[in-house]
Amino acid sequence: MKKKRVLITGGSGLLATNWACAIRDTWNVTLATHQHLVKLNGTNSFQLTLDNLKLLEQQFDHLTPGLVVHTAGMTSVDGCEQSPESAMQVNAVIAKNIATVTANRNIPLVHISTDHLFDGERSFYTETSTTNPVNEYGRTKELAEKWVQRENPNALIVRTNFFCWGNQLRQSFSDWLIYSLREGKQLDLFDDVYFSPILADRLALIAHELVEKKVSGVYNLVGDERISKYDFAIKLCKEFELSTELVRRTQIVDADLQAKRPKDMSLDNTKAQKVTGRSIGTVAQFLSVLHNQELEGRRVELLEAIS
């Protein structure tokens, strides 16, 4: 049977490249690129003009995707604080364009949002919790959600926080820990900042499951656990047989950060669990898969994929 085409924006990014690896056996994957080229086995790429609606419409009519996953964004929290206008353009306006184009063509859309939408004063935010972002990144992603819902009410909006193998351009949180600790560097990790991370591959597969079930609206696709950054690093050390002695506890109140960050970003994944009928997974399970991915060549493959 002919594979359906999925178009993934932000094609050189952390999430897009891992998403592509997770589904390339069953989907015809086109990675939509911007400045950086991608050469990833079992996928193809296409330079897409996301900030010009007219051109984007034409490019969509040429590509005719059966599904769009919108991961492109300005993801540096400090960068967004420094350049709020660029953040607004990349995170919100481009998301609106993608929502308009997919809605006009009745193409299913997965829009990737964030766990950075809240003030972090409580734990396990649900899909109906009141948003109150504390920085420009969060504010532009919040606006993106509103515009995507307005333009394309059928879109699946995924709030998440993921880790995965990175590439030459970008390191994920787990890359930074692994590479630094393998080099013997001492690291300071916040024990008062919490999140609920998921492995990028698991995120991709569950999102596709939700698309199959034709669900729309906001879903928290995160792991089952709320964990501090420090405890995540300790679990990672155990899985990758790295020294925990290099990991030091620190607190965010003592840190000199440019942009304000929420202390608790944990999300409640009950809504997604009800649709899939099972739990999403624990940090230990995700780390074990991440380790196996390295043994099977994913880390090296992705390092060589971006230029």
Ligand SMILES: NC(=O)c1ccc[n+]([C@@H]2O[C@H](COP(=O)([O-])OP(=O)(O)OC[C@H]3O[C@@H](n4cnc5c(N)ncnc54)[C@H](OP(=O)(O)O)[C@@H]3O)[C@@H](O)[C@H]2O)c1
């Ligand atoms: N990383 C996380 O832990 C995390 C957590 C929560 C939510 N998210 C969300 O998940 C999504 C993916 O994140 P990521 O970490 O994979 O991102 P990333 O690695 O920083 O990659 C961003 C991608 O966006 C593209 N891009 C940037 N500006 C663009 C523009 N003006 N036009 C078109 N493409 C543009 C980049 O292309 P070039 O390389 O060519 O510039 C790159 O491919 C984002 O929406 C982010 O907000 C990420």
